[in-house]
Amino acid sequence: MKRRLLIIIVIIFTFNLATPTQQQKSNNSDIQIQKAWARPAAKYTNSAFYFVLENNSSKTDTLLGAETKISEEAEIHESYKKDDDRMGMRPAGKIAIKPKSKFEFKPGGFHVMLLGVEKDLHIGDKIEVVLRLKYAGKIKAQAEVRDIPMTK
Amino acid sequence: MKLRHYLFVIILFWGCKEKLPVIEKFGETSYRLVDQNNKEVIFPDFVKDKIVIMNYIFTNCPDICPLSTNNMRLIQERLKKEKIDNVQFISLSFDPEFDTPEVLRKFAGIRNLDLSNWTFLTGDKSTTNSVIKQVGVLAVPSDSTVFKNGRKIYYYVHTDRIQLIDPEGRIRKNYKGSTINVDEIVSDIKKLQ
Numbered sequence: 001m002k003r004r005l006l007i008i009i010v011i012i013f014t015f016n017l018a019t020p021t022q023q024q025k026s027n028n029s030d031i032q033i034q035k036a037w038a039r040p041a042a043k044y045t046n047s048a049f050y051f052v053l054e055n056n057s058s059k060t061d062t063l064l065g066a067e068t069k070i071s072e073e074a075e076i077h078e079s080y081k082k083d084d085d086r087m088g089m090r091p092a093g094k095i096a097i098k099p100k101s102k103f104e105f106k107p108g109g110f111h112v113m114l115l116g117v118e119k120d121l122h123i124g125d126k127i128e129v130v131l132r133l134k135y136a137g138k139i140k141a142q143a144e145v146r147d148i149p150m151t152k
Numbered sequence: 153m154k155l156r157h158y159l160f161v162i163i164l165f166w167g168c169k170e171k172l173p174v175i176e177k178f179g180e181t182s183y184r185l186v187d188q189n190n191k192e193v194i195f196p197d198f199v200k201d202k203i204v205i206m207n208y209i210f211t212n213c214p215d216i217c218p219l220s221t222n223n224m225r226l227i228q229e230r231l232k233k234e235k236i237d238n239v240q241f242i243s244l245s246f247d248p249e250f251d252t253p254e255v256l257r258k259f260a261g262i263r264n265l266d267l268s269n270w271t272f273l274t275g276d277k278s279t280t281n282s283v284i285k286q287v288g289v290l291a292v293p294s295d296s297t298v299f300k301n302g303r304k305i306y307y308y309v310h311t312d313r314i315q316l317i318d319p320e321g322r323i324r325k326n327y328k329g330s331t332i333n334v335d336e337i338v339s340d341i342k343k344l345q
Contacts, residue, residue, distance in 0.1 A: 006282065028333070030290055034338070039215075040263050042261070043258075044210065044258060045258070046212055046213075046214040046305075048215050048218075071302075072299055073297065073299060075297065077214075077215075079215045079216055085290075085311050085312065085313070085328075086307070086310060086311050086312065087216045087330070088307065088308070088309035088310075089213065089215060089216070089294075089295065089307045089310045090295045090307070104234035107215055107218075108215065108219060108330055112264070113214055113215075114214070115296075115297055115299070115305070116299060116303075120258075120262055121262070122262060123262075123263070123264060147218075147222055147225075147263055148222070
């Protein structure tokens with residue numbers, strides 16, 4: 001009797017581990033992250049994380065924020081033109097991704113700012129950032145540290 | 153007839169070789185700054201007789217300043233390929249309170265920048281402010297982020313600029329740092345040689 005109970009507990013525990021996780025959600029075909037890369041940064045300074053977010057679903061989803069173990073904070077930011085000569089940067093809040101569309105987070109535009117990186121990010125390093133979306137939930141993205149954008 | 157033809161071609165060639173206007177000159181003005189190795193330098197005296205490619209940055213900027221810096225690297229690589237020397241690269245921080253020599257050294261090191269002819273400069277805030285004022289660059293603290301531990305960093309609204317300075321310390325052309333056309337500046341450098 002005790003052995004049966006133990007088997008049941010083991011089965012339940014195993015099943016719980018297999019329930020939808022960030023990893024499984026990253027395979028969600030409705031939302032795809034492509035061309036993810038990040039800038040090099042020395043420890044305690046800032047990096048920027050760039051990617052293309054593709055919404056294949058039939059409804060608008062919203063990027064609510066990002067989190068990562070690689071930096072103290074991760075915020076959605078936007079570089080903007082103040083005038084012909086001057087550029088600025090500001091927090092961008094939430095970003096709506098329309099149905100059947102792509103949204104590019106790219107140099108000189110929207111990006112996820114990785115504030116206060118916990119270690120040196122050298123060219124060629126790999127980092128992980130989790131994006132939080134309103135409907136798709138948490139999606140893990142792997143990014144390579146580079147000094148030029150991903151082209152493929 | 154033939155001579156006339158050759159003269160016409162020569163005159164046409166000289167006419168096409170557009171001269172770059174003088175935008176600003178340092179003249180007798182110089183500034184006491186420090187480089188990424190904490191060594192004192194007198195700018196622009198230390199680059200006298202050299203063509204200078206200069207940009208203006210703050211290292212907390214993760215987007216525009218790295219774009220401008222990467223473009224400086226591309227220009228440097230192109231000049232090496234074309235065997236054009238006597239050119240010095242300078243990146244001046246307008247946020248010297250954060251951008252210490254050590255921070256600048258790490259900023260360059262993490263990007264594997266070739267510092268054989270590239271100097272990063274910082275110094276007293278009043279001095280860096282005087283330099284950027286003279287060269288026509290604006291940098292104003294704007295939005296900020298406060299960390300959980302209370303640390304606060306500012307983001308500057310700033311002029312996105314790379315400048316071409318001739319061997320006599322005269323600014324000859326301004327370019328948009330993040331989107332500069334490498335062919336254009338290399339062609340302009342050749343005009344100053």
